[in-house]
Amino acid sequence: MTRRSWLRSTRLALEVRQRIPPLHRAAFILGALIVGLAICVAILVGRGVGLASIYEEFIAFTFFKASGVSTVIVQSTPLVLAGLSASLAFRVNYWNIGIEGQLFMGVIGATLVAIFDVGPESIRLVLMLVAAIVLGAAWALPPALLKVRLNVSEVISTLLFSYIAFYFVLNQVYGPWQDPKDKFPHSEQYDAIERLPPIGWEQVHYGIVVALAAVAVVWWLVERSRFGIQSRFVGTSPRMALAIGLPVGAIVASSAVLSGGMAGAAGFVIATATEFRLTPAMAAGYGFSGIVIAFLAGNRPFATLIVACLMGGLYVAGESMKVFYSLPDALVGLIQAIVVLSVTASEFFVRYRLRLAHYRGA
Amino acid sequence: MWRKLCCVAAAALIAAGFAASAEAEAFKLKGDPKPAWIYFNVKNDGGWTQAIDEARIRMEKDLGYKIPFVEKVPEVASEITPAAERYIERGHNIIIGSAFGYSDAFKDLAARYPEVAFLNPAGTTNGPNLQSIYGRTYETQYLCGMVAGAISKSGKLGFVAANPFGLVNWTVNAYLIGARKMNPKAELTVIYTGAWNDPVKERAAAQALVEKGVDVIGQHVDTPTPQVVAQEAGIFGTGHHRDMREFAPKATACSSIWVWDQYMLPTLKSIASGSWEPAPYGAFVHVGGGADIACCGDMVPKDVAEKVMAERDAIIKGKHVFEGPIVDQSGKERVAAGATPSDGDLWGMDYLIQGVVGQLN
CATH class of the missing domain: 3.40.50.2300 (Response regulator)
Structure with a gap:
């Protein structure tokens, strides 16, 4: 058989995998990660960064040195909450694009409690957390009702609600909540009692407790509770769920509201642990990061925790690159995108099998 | 956890005490x-x-x-x-x-x-x-305002500003004061975009000003958009941050610019020599000490450029841009005749002066 006819009689076939063993899945994701990182290393070497320093300064520093690890943890804490927020909504196929708006409303809630010194000082932080969750959830409610009652696309409505939240923040920081001290457009700083204390190791703060507790609660909710089973049903087959009499609308709406509450909690952690005030810049990027994390983690709570930490590590490594080599921001963004895209693309190989098919004749 | 909080509060107090005692010693670089x-x-x-x-x-x-x-x-x-x-x-x-x-x-x-x-x-x-x-960008914008007032035929000037607070408001007000020094009938229409860096809104604002009939556009935003629009419309503009001739060579008459090495080089030297003493309420640098003007484009007559540079020298020697009387839009006197505002008043400037058309909010 000549080479030419062999080519003619062979083609690539795409097969849907019937079953994906977890180990298989992990291997594909790891393989994709390695491919992505290899491309990044090639780009960096092309820019004149040595191989040894890539290991020393990015890998070793980010994941093995105390100051690096603590920075990763601090970076990841709100990402865990943003990822959980996205996953709660995505489980029922509710595309919550407005996480940043709900996060902002969470900060508004926390700042409201802080500015007006609501409640006794001993429980101020708890009140701030509650206010953040309630306002974040409340901000997610109208788009959820619009979706359930009038079938208005939540992609549009949650996105637009984000803009409303952002302009409300601008209204507050240029208006009633403008810092009276320096007249700049941010709220006044929180008092010492209104800040999440450090746990006593490097820069890590008690936000990590909030994040871990949230992972545990969400795990119980989606893996162990009746609500979790019902919402999985709704996510897999909404029509069937409706047919057997599940309250689909209520499940979708409450998932959306829980998602908003979780985004509010992320806002609480950012505000009370790193920013100590309401600023117009603080929510930027968390919405889309949350979506990517939830997607990569397959909406599973513990996987969300791990993916969020890896994303945090990617951010920190990217920042170190910029710091140590004065690399342009665009290049660092490119590298981060390559890593995330390769892992995302691995999903294709998890679902499908590529096979060489031979056929006779012609 | 709450006991922990008390410990943190106590630690913060102690740290504050240390900070206070450290303040007495001059900073020494290792x-x-x-x-x-x-x-x-x-x-x-x-x-x-x-x-x-x-x-x-x-x-x-x-x-x-x-x-x-x-x-x-x-x-x-x-x-x-x-x-x-x-x-x-x-x-x-x-x-x-x-x-x-x-x-x-x-x-x-x-x-x-x-x-x-x-x-x-x-x-x-x-x-x-x-x-x-x-x-003190009111000084540099005042000088640019002088250029604008001198080259404007209609006396109608426009200004694209970012966010309505003190250090933007002072540039708007100073711009008109400068323009009136050259043309006492000049008036200034200001549009706030509400963002530092939003070329789309800046373009819309600049075009609205062009349609209103202004023939010089000043600005305090982060992009060269207002000058680019001025060039497209065949009128003039003055820039901010950097010399905007790079982006709008035909339109840019003058720019209020940052020359940070003017400030940083002597400061780095004083840090190295141990004589550095940070000003407790911030360093507000004058024209020539970190802020300056890039003057002037070809459209500016020589005598105008000379007047502007003479005024620059006067400011370096101590002349204050906001010498009273300063009257705001509502007619209220904000700075008494002969007086000058304190740095705190300047920083918190929450009014536009009489002759400025436009609103803060």
Whole structure:
């Protein structure tokens, strides 16, 4: 058989995998990660960064040195909450694009409690957390009702609600909540009692407790509770769920509201642990990061925790690159995108099998 | 956990006590000066950050060593602090910022690293080893306003401004004061875009001003858009942050610019020699000391340019732009005849002067 006819009689076939063993899945994701990182290393070497320093300064520093690890943890804490927020909504196929708006409303809630010194000082932080969750959830409610009652696309409505939240923040920081001290457009700083204390190791703060507790609660909710089973049903087959009499609308709406509450909690952690005030810049990027994390983690709570930490590590490594080599921001963004895209693309190989098919004749 | 909180509060009090006692001693730098710069935007943003980067390159030539930088570090503490700490771990002992949103993070860092000097253009926080710096841009915009008033045929000027607070309002007001020095009948229409960097809104604002019949457009935003629109419309404009002739060579008559090396070079030298004493309420640099003008385009008559440069000298010698009487839009006297406003009043300027058309909110 000549080479030419062999080519003619062979083609690539795409097969849907019937079953994906977890180990298989992990291997594909790891393989994709390695491919992505290899491309990044090639780009960096092309820019004149040595191989040894890539290991020393990015890998070793980010994941093995105390100051690096603590920075990763601090970076990841709100990402865990943003990822959980996205996953709660995505489980029922509710595309919550407005996480940043709900996060902002969470900060508004926390700042409201802080500015007006609501409640006794001993429980101020708890009140701030509650206010953040309630306002974040409340901000997610109208788009959820619009979706359930009038079938208005939540992609549009949650996105637009984000803009409303952002302009409300601008209204507050240029208006009633403008810092009276320096007249700049941010709220006044929180008092010492209104800040999440450090746990006593490097820069890590008690936000990590909030994040871990949230992972545990969400795990119980989606893996162990009746609500979790019902919402999985709704996510897999909404029509069937409706047919057997599940309250689909209520499940979708409450998932959306829980998602908003979780985004509010992320806002609480950012505000009370790193920013100590309401600023117009603080929510930027968390919405889309949350979506990517939830997607990569397959909406599973513990996987969300791990993916969020890896994303945090990617951010920190990217920042170190910029710091140590004065690399342009665009290049660092490119590298981060390559890593995330390769892992995302691995999903294709998890679902499908590529096979060489031979056929006779012609 | 609450007991822990009390411990933290106590520790904070003790730390504050130490900070107070440290204030008495002058700052001493350990070893040779090793500065590093943190930029809040990309280095070629065409405005604020690029002016800083150009100063950095000139400083490298003068000092004979490299000053590393990191670009696009957003104004959130969780990004600023690690960037600064990476430099400090590498032995950098002078950390320079570039944004008001760095103020809190720099304050915390300065307390945590008392042996490191921190400088922050556009910041608001200060301490024994932390200096925030801002330019008296009302001086440079006043000089640009003089140019605008002189070359305007209709006496109608326009201004595209970013956000309505003190240090933007002062540029708007000073611009009209300058214009009226050359043409007492000049009037100024201002549009606030509500954003530092929003070319779409800036274009819409500038076009609205063109349609209103202005023939010179001034600006205090982060992009050259207003000058570009002025050039398209065949009228003139004055720039801010950098010399906008690069983007609108036919339209740009004058620019109010940052020359950060004018401030940074002597400051770095004083830090190295141990004579550095940060001003407790911030350093507000005058024209010639970090802020300046790039004057003038070909359309500006020679005698006008000479008058403007003479006024620049007068300001350097102590002339105040906001010498009373200053009357606001509602007719209320804000600065009495013969008096000048304090720095606090300038910083908190929450009014537009009579003759400015437009609203703060």
